[in-house]
Amino acid sequence: MNPIRVGLDVGGTKIEALAVGPDDAILARTRIPTGWGDDAVVTAVHDAVDALAAAGGFPVADVASVGIGIPGLVDAAGGRVLHAVNLGVTELDLADAVQERLPVPVAVENDVKAAALGAGSLRGDAHSMAYLNLGTGVAAGIVIDGALWRGARGTAGEIGHLSVDPRGRVCGCGQRGCIETFCGGGAVSRAWGRGGELPILDIFDLAEQGDAFARELREGIAYGACSAVRSLVLSADVETVVIGGGVTALGDRLLGDILRRLRQEGAESPFIGSMRLDERIELLPAGSPAAALGAALVGAQRLPAGLL
Amino acid sequence: MNPIRVGLDVGGTKIEALAVGPDDAILARTRIPTGWGDDAVVTAVHDAVDALAAAGGFPVADVASVGIGIPGLVDAAGGRVLHAVNLGVTELDLADAVQERLPVPVAVENDVKAAALGAGSLRGDAHSMAYLNLGTGVAAGIVIDGALWRGARGTAGEIGHLSVDPRGRVCGCGQRGCIETFCGGGAVSRAWGRGGELPILDIFDLAEQGDAFARELREGIAYGACSAVRSLVLSADVETVVIGGGVTALGDRLLGDILRRLRQEGAESPFIGSMRLDERIELLPAGSPAAALGAALVGAQRLPAGLL
Numbered sequence: 282m283n284p285i286r287v288g289l290d291v292g293g294t295k296i297e298a299l300a301v302g303p304d305d306a307i308l309a310r311t312r313i314p315t316g317w318g319d320d321a322v323v324t325a326v327h328d329a330v331d332a333l334a335a336a337g338g339f340p341v342a343d344v345a346s347v348g349i350g351i352p353g354l355v356d357a358a359g360g361r362v363l364h365a366v367n368l369g370v371t372e373l374d375l376a377d378a379v380q381e382r383l384p385v386p387v388a389v390e391n392d393v394k395a396a397a398l399g400a401g402s403l404r405g406d407a408h409s410m411a412y413l414n415l416g417t418g419v420a421a422g423i424v425i426d427g428a429l430w431r432g433a434r435g436t437a438g439e440i441g442h443l444s445v446d447p448r449g450r451v452c453g454c455g456q457r458g459c460i461e462t463f464c465g466g467g468a469v470s471r472a473w474g475r476g477g478e479l480p481i482l483d484i485f486d487l488a489e490q491g492d493a494f495a496r497e498l499r500e501g502i503a504y505g506a507c508s509a510v511r512s513l514v515l516s517a518d519v520e521t522v523v524i525g526g527g528v529t530a531l532g533d534r535l536l537g538d539i540l541r542r543l544r545q546e547g548a549e550s551p552f553i554g555s556m557r558l559d560e561r562i563e564l565l566p567a568g569s570p571a572a573a574l575g576a577a578l579v580g581a582q583r584l585p586a587g588l589l
Numbered sequence: 590m591n592p593i594r595v596g597l598d599v600g601g602t603k604i605e606a607l608a609v610g611p612d613d614a615i616l617a618r619t620r621i622p623t624g625w626g627d628d629a630v631v632t633a634v635h636d637a638v639d640a641l642a643a644a645g646g647f648p649v650a651d652v653a654s655v656g657i658g659i660p661g662l663v664d665a666a667g668g669r670v671l672h673a674v675n676l677g678v679t680e681l682d683l684a685d686a687v688q689e690r691l692p693v694p695v696a697v698e699n700d701v702k703a704a705a706l707g708a709g710s711l712r713g714d715a716h717s718m719a720y721l722n723l724g725t726g727v728a729a730g731i732v733i734d735g736a737l738w739r740g741a742r743g744t745a746g747e748i749g750h751l752s753v754d755p756r757g758r759v760c761g762c763g764q765r766g767c768i769e770t771f772c773g774g775g776a777v778s779r780a781w782g783r784g785g786e787l788p789i790l791d792i793f794d795l796a797e798q799g800d801a802f803a804r805e806l807r808e809g810i811a812y813g814a815c816s817a818v819r820s821l822v823l824s825a826d827v828e829t830v831v832i833g834g835g836v837t838a839l840g841d842r843l844l845g846d847i848l849r850r851l852r853q854e855g856a857e858s859p860f861i862g863s864m865r866l867d868e869r870i871e872l873l874p875a876g877s878p879a880a881a882l883g884a885a886l887v888g889a890q891r892l893p894a895g896l897l
Binding site: 408409431432433434435436437438439440442443444445446447448452454455456504508511512513514515516517518519520546549550551552553556 | 716717739740741742743744745746747748750751752753754755756760762763764812816819820821822823824825826827828854857858859860861864
């Protein structure tokens, strides 16, 4: 037998699947559509494992462990998903349900936390870092000495709902001016209100063409991202903040905005300047397998030591 | 010999000194004026040890270790003070200088970090907590599993300079709307601008009498303190935030304002409400020896294990 660790990043529309071989090499990657609701999500997880085995040319019997990253509130110890609104899941014993047909260790983790572990592993330095996810929502996962840092009640890194403007837009959470209202893809698209397939891309393009509202929103995205970086460094003092998530599809245009703002803030405040925040951020490369890899690592933690 | 651990909280006007006996009991406490400048600070440290020995009725020869909490930038590993503007100290090898006349282990720590350790020890639970100091400035120390959590570069807990209002007052650090501009005693007194011996007390009193500016500043103090608590819990997720520092001399009037605001924020945001922030804060009692006790603990960490 050839023990393979599977990692699945379950999103609102697709599952990214990845297989890690015994020598820690990535054996295969694939992507399938997600299901909606409890049963469909469990079925999609099995389909993803099957598709991955087919893509990698290995039998499903070689799968030693499965780790699942999933958006929402997760009880990692119990393998349970408590709220994953984008998947139509309210409360699901996901690990147990998957194990009914696949009797190997199965672990479940919040997708951003899993991606944080994966990003640390890909960097080769997970001593002190945060993974800041600018997706539909905004949240971060903190990794200290290679392990997830959950905090006292599991909310460490929930900086998306720190309010940084008392007169800002109302957030879905009920507060005003949360970081997420500035740089969360969902909130910014709603504020934009002009529809379109890729509203954040439209905002960047139209800002360059002089559209005042687009410019305001684009500046807000950089303000929100910088606020998130400052919060993570001034509170938890992580060495590095790796930024990923759907909004980072904008790549260097987004990174440029964030770096310009961090440098401007550093020039205006010697204190902030001394933090050298611009040297401490990185963008996760497009197509990075961080989230699925992190899920595989979470699953592998359930294996007996000899199989790691 | 009767090994005694001394802790000194060196402030801008006074040194609070405390002696801990072999059975961890507080043997003596005293207070003397601080000096200004390198030599005067070193002399005042020795004077404080002498005064403490006199107060406690023990010979200085029984002092086994000295810990010094001091405001400003501290290189704890090197026992050096790098910037303590309120004491006229720019760069001082404080531990070495004190040891010239008192040849015992001497440790130096930032005063807020030392107070965090002391507050944790006094609570009897330092598993996961922050000590939020609302003094002239605003900063926090984070204690995890009984030890200071410094972060990657020693700035963990520096939440005073998180901006929470892009249109707020300019902070001494150069940013706008820092938490410290809302609830730091120095910044609020400057904004008030009417002088007086106890401007924060005046602000609280006049706010109750209907003064509009006093009311705005008083509401700002609660806003700043609540922002600090939210930042500490949503970033580092400490279980408890203990609030101390000069501004807390207002006692229940301040605590009442903070609790009212936290509950209002929790009512407006189910997410924030679920954090139960109002149940996770405590005010350090007036006259608490937390800062000097924490300094004693920092000093004792330099002792050989048998003498702890």
